[in-house]
Structures are given as structure tokens and as C-alpha cells.
Amino acid sequence: MSADHNTGTDRDEATLGRIETEIALLMRLGEATRRATGTAEHRVLDRAAYVILRxxxxxxxxxxxxxxxxxxxxxSTVTRQVSAMQRDGLITRTPDPADGRGTVVSPTQAGLQRMAAVRAARTRLYGDILAGWTSGDRETLAEMLHRLNEALESRNRRR
Incomplete structure (x- = not known):
């Protein structure tokens, strides 16, 4: 193996280590930011309900x-969450036309309104956090996060 190949591998390994660290920090700081944001708009839905409604x-x-x-x-986790959301009037269940034994979950207008309120509050929050960034840097961040999420989803579907 050439010295150049080892250097490239070492550099790739270091970069992957930085990515792992930055993602761990992102998750921790994102959760801390969510908890520290005291506005009611951010708290009208828990995280799981927000993701399901989105x-x-x-x-x-x-x-x-x-x-x-x-x-x-x-x-079973989703069933429990859906049951709680139904009790809160955020979703409805109707018989599944493809499987008479199952149900289909749909958002209610109230659920969609709460989801939209949380989304707008989060958009404003990230607008404030990224106010010093250029629009090009924001675009790049959005694209890279999208690509990362697609890669994560693809890996999870293969399992």
C-alpha cells in the first residue's frame, strides 16, 4: 500500500470521526434547544406526534x-402513540380498505393545525439561529441534511 493511500484512509477515518461527533452534538444540542424553548408553540405536540403528523x-x-x-x-410503539393521538383528537382511524382487520390513520384538522404551529415556530427558531449564515450556506446545509436523512432511511429500510 502506498503512503498516499494510507494518508487518504487516515484522513477519511478522521473525517468520519468528526461527522460522528458533530451528529452526536447536533442531537444533544437540538434536544436541549427544544427543552429550553419556552414558547407554548413548541410544546403543543410531543416529538413523536409531530413526526407522525408530518x-x-x-x-x-x-x-x-x-x-x-x-x-x-x-x-406496538406506534400503536400506543396513535392511540394517545386519537384520544387527543389529533388523528382518526377508519377501517383499512385493503385489510378489513386493520385501520388507516389520518390526521384531523386539529392535528394538522397543531403540526403547522410547531413547524412555523421551529422555522422561526432556525431562522434566528442561522441569521448570520448566507442563503447559500443555508441551502448547502439543507441539501446535506436531506442527503444524510435519505442515506439513513435507505439503510433502515434494508434492515
Whole structure:
């Protein structure tokens, strides 16, 4: 093996280590920011309900197993979350036309309104956090995060 190859491998390994560290920090700081944001707008939905409503809004009604698979969660976890969301009037369940034994989950207008309020509050928050960034840097960040999420989703679907 040439010295150049080792240097490239070492550099790649160091870069991957930096990525791992930055993602760990991002997750910790993102959660800390969410907890520290005292406005009611951020707290009208818990994180799981927000993610479920965002997905239902973009993908349309889903059965629980499809929802669990798409979100990479255990079916029983999603069933419990969906039950709580139904009690809170955020989603409705109707019989699944493809499987009479199952149900299809759809967001209610109240659920969509709460999701939109949280999304708007989060958008304003990130606008404030990234105020000193150029629009080009924001675009680059958005694209790189999108690519990372696609890669993570692809890996999770293969499992």
C-alpha cells in the first residue's frame, strides 16, 4: 500500500470521526434547544406526534404497520402513540380498505393545525439561529441534511 493511500484512509477515518461527533452534538444540542424553548408553540405536540403528523400530512393516510415501517419504529410503539393521538383528537382511524382487520390513520384538522404551529415556530427558531449564515450556506446545509436523512432511511429500510 502506498503512503498516499494510507494518508487518504487516515484522513477519511478522521473525517468520519468528526461527522460522528458533530451528529452526536447536533442531537444533544437540538434536544436541549427544544427543552429550553419556552414558547407554548413548541410544546403543543410531543416529538413523536409531530413526526407522525408530518408524515401523514405528506404521505396521506397510512395503516399502523406502514407508519411504523416508514418511521423505523416498532409497531406496538406506534400503536400506543396513535392511540394517545386519537384520544387527543389529533388523528382518526377508519377501517383499512385493503385489510378489513386493520385501520388507516389520518390526521384531523386539529392535528394538522397543531403540526403547522410547531413547524412555523421551529422555522422561526432556525431562522434566528442561522441569521448570520448566507442563503447559500443555508441551502448547502439543507441539501446535506436531506442527503444524510435519505442515506439513513435507505439503510433502515434494508434492515
Amino acid at each position: 408524515y401523514l400530512d405528506s404521505a396521506g393516510p397510512q395503516n399502523v404497520s406502514g407508519l411504523a415501517a416508514r418511521l423505523g419504529l416498532d409497531g
